Amino acid sequence: MERLNTLFDFSIISIAIFLVAFSLRSYASPLEKTSAFFIFGDSTVDPGNNNYLQTIPENTAATKPYGQNGFFDGPTGRFSDGRVITDFIAEYAKLPLIPPYLQPSAEFTNGANFASGGAGILSETNQGLVIALQTQLKYFEEVQKTLSEKLGDEKTKELISEAVYFFSIGSNDYMGGYLGNPKMRELHPPEEYVGMVIGNLTNAIQMLYGKGARKFGFLSLSPLGCLPAFRAMKLEMTKEEGCFEEASALGLAHNNALSSVLTSLEHLLKGLKYTNSNFYNWLSDRIQNPSKFGFKEGINACCGTGPFGGIYS
Numbered sequence: 001m002e003r004l005n006t007l008f009d010f011s012i013i014s015i016a017i018f019l020v021a022f023s024l025r026s027y028a029s030p031l032e033k034t035s036a037f038f039i040f041g042d043s044t045v046d047p048g049n050n051n052y053l054q055t056i057p058e059n060t061a062a063t064k065p066y067g068q069n070g071f072f073d074g075p076t077g078r079f080s081d082g083r084v085i086t087d088f089i090a091e092y093a094k095l096p097l098i099p100p101y102l103q104p105s106a107e108f109t110n111g112a113n114f115a116s117g118g119a120g121i122l123s124e125t126n127q128g129l130v131i132a133l134q135t136q137l138k139y140f141e142e143v144q145k146t147l148s149e150k151l152g153d154e155k156t157k158e159l160i161s162e163a164v165y166f167f168s169i170g171s172n173d174y175m176g177g178y179l180g181n182p183k184m185r186e187l188h189p190p191e192e193y194v195g196m197v198i199g200n201l202t203n204a205i206q207m208l209y210g211k212g213a214r215k216f217g218f219l220s221l222s223p224l225g226c227l228p229a230f231r232a233m234k235l236e237m238t239k240e241e242g243c244f245e246e247a248s249a250l251g252l253a254h255n256n257a258l259s260s261v262l263t264s265l266e267h268l269l270k271g272l273k274y275t276n277s278n279f280y281n282w283l284s285d286r287i288q289n290p291s292k293f294g295f296k297e298g299i300n301a302c303c304g305t306g307p308f309g310g311i312y313s
């Protein structure tokens, strides 16, 4: 992938998206076959589940500036001015938009999106305010039951084994869940904490595999310390501008641990296929060279307060 990246000036994430979408599409063509896309995650891919939760305003995206670019008819609960990554993947795979699991009347024959802004892999992360990964997995089991009733066991089994399972989650475990949580930091040194987060993610993959899932896609973590809110924190603490390296280091440690877990799971679990992204480098490149990618700005956020516009207001 690294080689392709330099050869074609393709970003790694677009390759990852391409692979996921390609894999969905290749199973979409024969008559009668449905393809499904199941999404587990946080605000990076929440399509509006948190609109149905009792939570704090920081965890919802129900008002402008969210949704202000007009792709949808106003805010939808996506933490974006328009679509989120998984909307683009679905579109590329010629699937309809994958509905938020909590949307009443949602229909799941093309999959379901369980993601929830603020959610983490550990149930302690923003507990009570989000749909933690454990609960997202329980909801998946509900969908599997519903589909069995609707399509029958045979067809559901096929759908589940040919579906793609996408994860974009973990940042909140390190931000609010660890760096913003003195108790957790006291209890666990960083390496041990990363081990817990990855251990729980591994369990999630194994659980889905046990239910018949075979194809997985992962968006890895970004250089967390370069996000506007962390730049503001660093400025306040050290009077220096720049990325908050401790946060980025956690993101990197997580990504490295995830890569090696995936390598071993591929050997351990027969028939498992996956694509992992290097979101860390992908985003770093855009932050450092925004104009190369058609952006004017790579450091400051648009719409919040604080020195870099990244504090919720």
Ligand SMILES: *[C@@H]1O[C@H](CO)[C@@H](O)[C@H](O)[C@H]1NC(C)=O
Pocket (backbone or CB within 6 Å): 122, 123, 124, 195, 196, 197, 198, 199, 200, 203
């Ligand atoms: C999962 O996370 C919990 C904390 O929520 C932790 O106690 C447990 O050890 C973790 N599991 C694994 C397999 O790492």
